[in-house]
Amino acid sequence: MIVFDLRCARAHVFEAWFASTSAYEEQRARRLVACPTCGETGVEKAVTAPNVGAKSNRGRAEAPPASQAEALRKLVALQAELLRRSRWVGGDFAAEARAMHEGERPERAIHGQASAAEVSELVEEGVPIAPLLFPVAPPDQVN
Numbered sequence: 001m002i003v004f005d006l007r008c009a010r011a012h013v014f015e016a017w018f019a020s021t022s023a024y025e026e027q028r029a030r031r032l033v034a035c036p037t038c039g040e041t042g043v044e045k046a047v048t049a050p051n052v053g054a055k056s057n058r059g060r061a062e063a064p065p066a067s068q069a070e071a072l073r074k075l076v077a078l079q080a081e082l083l084r085r086s087r088w089v090g091g092d093f094a095a096e097a098r099a100m101h102e103g104e105r106p107e108r109a110i111h112g113q114a115s116a117a118e119v120s121e122l123v124e125e126g127v128p129i130a131p132l133l134f135p136v137a138p139p140d141q142v143n
């Protein structure tokens with residue numbers, strides 16, 4: 001089956017289905033194709049604008065949604081970069097952070113483990129600490 005947009009002599013445009021292009025030509029020649037609006041049998045193929053371009057234009061206009069996986073990958077990379085410049089102090093984190101905060105040790109980037117109670121104490125003392133975005137395995141536990 002094939003569909004054509006047809007236009008009658010009075011400029012009505014309508015769709016009609018045919019078995020083939022030759023079937024359309026034959027029915028048209030025998031005046032079997034009539035306009036559904038006015039019954040006019042003098043019809044010809046209507047010139048219509050293809051809508052393929054409009055569809056692809058619409059597709060290009062929609063920007064792909066920001067990939068969450070990509071955003072996550074960047075955060076992981078950022079943390080990895082920060083940790084490369086940071087020293088792992090393990091369970092000594094609270095003591096090390098406090099010592100640096102009180103000026104007993106030179107300040108430098110460290111990361112390690114702290115209990116919830118230790119974290120609360122550090123925050124109350126005004127020690128600038130922040131949780132890691134992603135959990136890291138202690139270096140001695142990495143294969």
Ligand SMILES: [Zn+2]
Nearest residue numbers: 008012035038
């Ligand atoms: Zn018509």
